[in-house]
Amino acid sequence: MEPVAIICSQDAELYLILDYILRADGYETVLAGSIEEAIERTTQTAPAAIVLDCRRGGLPVATLCERLKQNPANRAIAVIGLIAPGAEDQHVALLKAGVDDSMVRPLVPAKLIASLRSKRRLEPRGRGRHVLTFGDVEMRTESFRVQRGAIEIQLGAIEFRLLRHLFENPGGIFSREDLIAVAWTNNVHVSARTVDVHMSRLRKSLRKLGLRGIIRTVRSGGYMLDDKNGS
DSSP states (O other), X not given: OOOEXXXXXXXXXXXXHHHHHHHHTTOEEEEEOSHHHHHHHHHHHOOSEEEEEOOTTSOOHHHHHHHHHTSGGGTTSEEEEEEOTTOTTHHHHHHXXXXXXXXXXXXXXXXXXXXXXHHTTOOOTTOSOSEEEETTEEEETTTTEEEETTEEEEOOHHHHHHHHHHHHSTTOOBOHHHHHHHHOOSOSOOOHHHHHHHHHXXXXXXXXXXXXXXXXXXXXXXXXXXXXXXX
């Protein structure tokens, strides 16, 4: 079955462009012209991705994203925001609402597809390491799930990529610039503060596993895993 991508926009021309791009990569597309319609379509189709038209004066996409993310069943959906030129200040607001990635229009099709593929964790069958471990914590690289003992949590796409990079490089200290290159797959401007927001979100999620100090902030350096303070 083809993965479904919901295009949330009131712009017919943008829909046609996105429809062409997404269908060429194997998606079935569904149009939603309002918040209620987008939520209804999400319930009906269990989409792999939602692409949001974030132009000013359009749909209140931050509200939509917040409502979607309230349902745990929707947290693995890749949510991409398309921002109009000159409106880059929207990025932080969208980030707080739960958007995984945002990119500035005009759209570069290859960047959109690369971002979606990354979030779907499309790895060739039978290749790669499917489970990463750090102490008694396991990451399943074919999903967004992290497990410790009997407790399992699901992370957002960016938080998962950040944690995966740390797991793959234990003992390494990574600057915010290093982490931006790892976790963001497009050319949208990402500030150091944005990295800190995501790290705060990641730490909050890991506390559900009883991990309160596993990610350490290194002064003037960045972030690293700390096995001595994992519990």
